Amino acid sequence: MRSGSNAFAYDALAAWPNATGRVMALCGPAGCGKSHLAALWAERVGAVPLNGSEAALADPLELEGRPVLLDIAQDADDETLFHLINLAQQDGGALLMVSRPSPRRWHVEVPDLRSRLDAVRVVAMEAPDDAALSAILAARFAERSITPGDGVIDYLVLRIDRSAAAAAAIVERLDAEHRPVTRALARQVLGASADLFEEPSEGLQP
Known part of the structure; x- marks a missing residue:
């Protein structure tokens, strides 16, 4: 459902993935509706749903050339995040990361991953109006x-x-x-x- 508090995020996801980039982060406080919007996006594009803490267990072959929804993304380890961001650049790939904090606030050890996360487009949501x-x-x-x-x-x-x-x-x-x-x-x-x-x-x- 589109309303004032989520209109920007709703419209951003409705038009994505596109030429502006293959990786996006959807962030906001608990209960703001980000998981609901992300689920609608995943259904529309046929994304593979993953949970951050369990993403390392996913079969890479099943993810190649497919959109991926990574929920609680900040819980994924550095290697998995790096791999998923790389996979998103392939034809048909995309990565939507959902979390409360922005990727710019995640604790990562790998410098190259830090720079990639800093470059990710962040769509912020607020509590429902x-x-x-x-x-x-x-x-x-x-x-x-x-x-x-x-x-x-x-x-x-x-x-x-x-x-x-x-x-x-x-x-x-x-x-x-x-x-x-x-x-x-x-x-x-x-x-x-x-x-x-x-x-x-x-x-x-x-």
Whole structure:
């Protein structure tokens, strides 16, 4: 779902890979939606999904000439990162690295790898804005065939943490009540879900 807070990243991935480069890093805080956007990209281009800490176990022959999605990329060892960046330069190759910190902040020992990571295009994401969080909540409700009552989504947007994880969690907890999702129910469930609370603005009414 494209919104103000992720529009730049959404558009960048929609048009990539292209002539501007074969390696890109998608970075941002937990819950900003970067993994979701990366998964959409991987599905579109047929990328091989890898996890940073396990990437060294991948068969290089299966990666040649194919796009690769490397999640938690900062956990990959130097040799694996160097190899994946090289593979991305082949015809049909590309490497999307997903992490919280920018590659420029990763700790690496190999000087040549350091210079390559510093040259990577970085697309930064931020925590979801109101529009994005509303869309995420609406999508999570729809997945469970729930029609929330008037004002429920707006009520939740003002109160839960600004993350996709918090949105999914509150919808799951509301669904577990097996009752119509009204603002009163949302208030009740949030009252027992302090872990999902965003600090309310001064003067915010319950």
